[in-house]
Amino acid sequence: QKEVEQNSGPLSVPEGAIASLNCTYSDRGSQSFFWYRQYSGKSPELIMSIYSNGDKEDGRFTAQLNKASQYVSLLIRDSQPSDSATYLCAVTGAGGFKTIFGAGTRLFVKA
Amino acid sequence: NAGVMQNPRHLVRRRGQEARLRCSPMKGHSHVYWYRQLPEEGLKFMVYLQKENIIDESGMPKERFSAEFPKEGPSILRIQQVVRGDSAAYFCASSPVEPVNSPLHFGNGTRLTVT
Numbered sequence: 486q487k488e489v490e491q492n493s494g495p496l497s498v499p500e501g502a503i504a505s506l507n508c509t510y511s512d513r514g515s516q517s518f519f520w521y522r523q524y525s526g527k528s529p530e531l532i533m534s535i536y537s538n539g540d541k542e543d544g545r546f547t548a549q550l551n552k553a554s555q556y557v558s559l560l561i562r563d564s565q566p567s568d569s570a571t572y573l574c575a576v577t578g579a580g581g582f583k584t585i586f587g588a589g590t591r592l593f594v595k596a
Numbered sequence: 597n598a599g600v601m602q603n604p605r606h607l608v609r610r611r612g613q614e615a616r617l618r619c620s621p622m623k624g625h626s627h628v629y630w631y632r633q634l635p636e637e638g639l640k641f642m643v644y645l646q647k648e649n650i651i652d653e654s655g656m657p658k659e660r661f662s663a664e665f666p667k668e669g670p671s672i673l674r675i676q677q678v679v680r681g682d683s684a685a686y687f688c689a690s691s692p693v694e695p696v697n698s699p700l701h702f703g704n705g706t707r708l709t710v711t
Contacts, residue, residue, distance in 0.1 A: 516697050517697035517699075519699050519700075527704075528687055528702040528703060528704050528705050529639070529687070529702050530702070531699045531700075531701070534699050536697065573638060573639065575700075577697050582644055582651060582652055583641055583644060583652055583654075584629070584641070584700055585641060586631070586638045586639040586640075586641075587638055588637060588638035589638050
């Protein structure tokens, strides 16, 4: 079992729709959870971080964490073509030393 | 720009040569991480270092790869006797000492091509 799993996609949504990205992780002791966005040929950039169960909203982005289900999600409201990128789920395990990334989900937002 | 600085941006090496990748963390950060990314794949953890210490190298190949973060100067990822399979993007990231579990800040990466 992979440590952090994501659907590779691609996920295609029309402009203005909600994009829903999902991630599961295997280490129950994981403490910190992050979503990064990576454009082709570029480096990952942090979008959201979440540390406790529930929802966290930042502008058009909402991260959701359910530690009992070992599940993290990212919702992007009012999706824009500029949101088209690969979204990486990242999880830091117990001790906070190592951050493991999922393989990423490619998102296409159609104008 | 006080971000994570990596150089070179692009590096071409012939099979059997050595590759040296450099990374200077963000100002105030003392934790450095190296990740490798193959085309169309996710980031694979390689090594986590603090000044003069390797904390976790569980993702480093046993042979030909080494990393250091000296007291002075940048962190270095060294690949000896490169092979074509080493061609990838290598990203460095840094984080502060506190708070623990801070997110990683990435450099622009070094694209290594082995011919």
